[in-house]
């Protein structure tokens with residue numbers, strides 16, 4: 135798999151005060167000039183270390199971190215360089231809420247990581263005015279063994295707040311998160327929704343000048359998503375804060391952002407009025423996912439296969455008249471508990487519409503022994519309306535580890551209507567996702 139070369143990240147807050155231009159009385163708070171980012175990928179099975187893991191490792195066992203780094207240095211690897219971002223130019227004014235959209239691997243998260251200082255640009259220059267707070271991954275910086283209360287302090291400190299500042303905001307953070315009852319429970323017992331509630335509340339109450347948000351809404355429930363959008367709206371309108379919002383949820387982007395940037399293969403391909411940019415993006419034809427570099431390894435799990443087949447052949451163009459299969463092959467290096475494997479099915483704008491995990495049906499497989507496994511899911515005929523769907527596979531240990539979280543493993547499939555189905559209504563995307571099996575019975579009632 136791709137091997138990520140990065141140093142331990144510095145805390146996720148950044149303070150800079152270089153002189154920035156003022157136009158029409160509104161100051162520019164972020165100025166990005168010709169930013170490019172080159173990554174080196176090593177072709178060898180190695181771990182992709184998530185930011186949260188880095189922080190946790192550094193806190194728990196500095197020695198282990200050094201040992202791991204040494205292992206990586208000593209390993210003989212073939213390296214390849216590629217540009218994750220190329221010549222990005224963008225000026226953001228105070229109080230602007232900018233959406234950043236684009237396909238998987240387009241460079242959205244990389245851009246936010248550069249703005250936070252987690253990773254330096256290879257070329258170019260950034261000027262930022264004010265305090266930046268970022269929410270890049272769910273619960274970044276949260277430690278599973280610590281309680282919600284302890285994590286608020288830890289996270290606040292990582293984000294550059296003093297103890298007094300955190301104490302001042304503590305009650306508001308807890309109230310907003312809506313998880314008062316669990317505040318003294320270790321966060322490893324939280325559901326992913328509770329996790330993100332707390333993480334978002336901490337970030338939103340740190341009174342940043344600039345808030346960077348990456349995909350965090352995807353995890354919360356509909357109510358909390360609404361609350362987050364409302365909160366972000368409020369901080370920009372009443373407090374003049376600036377937000378950069380990365381999301382695959384086009385509804386959220388269009389509600390929150392006036393201006394949106396479309397990133398394609400590391401370059402800004404369009405910028406402007408949000409609705410126009412979203413339309414452009416969705417019209418961009420079938421998504422061409424970057425081919426997955428299988429096998430991929432993350433800690434104890436190696437993914438060896440992800441394929442979609444119909445009538446015995448691999449395909450991503452599905453005839454709705456027949457069933458199709460999703461196949462996942464993986465190896466587990468040691469016995470695991472609370473293990474889940476399955477798929478998420480999303481619409482073309484990234485909204486989750488359904489999911490299915492092996493353990494939903496066979497909970498005893500949560501305790502999985504080391505070895506190789508094939509998990510196959512047969513999707514029945516006539517289930518989906520015609521359209522594009524994103525199939526993402528997930529492997530995780532409940533509340534402790536989400537494998538391949540940083541390189542989502544997904545494929546786009548195009549489903550065609552079954553041959554018996556004659557769609558007469560509009561094709562404007564208002565028809566929903568699921569096809570109700572033929573159940574109509576209409577009779578002519580003769581007048582008596």
Ligand SMILES: Nc1ncnc2c1ncn2[C@@H]1O[C@H](COP(=O)(O)OP(=O)(O)OP(=O)(O)O)[C@@H](O)[C@H]1O
Nearest residue numbers: 138139140173174218237238239240241242243244
């Ligand atoms: N630390 C790293 N080392 C090497 N390659 C990396 C690293 N981080 C990201 N990449 C690669 O850089 C490219 C851009 O990744 P990035 O995470 O910015 O995409 P993204 O637009 O956020 O995608 P997604 O929508 O899936 O979150 C991808 O090809 C990714 O594999």
Ligand SMILES: [Mg+2]
Nearest residue numbers: 242243244348
């Ligand atoms: Mg990303």
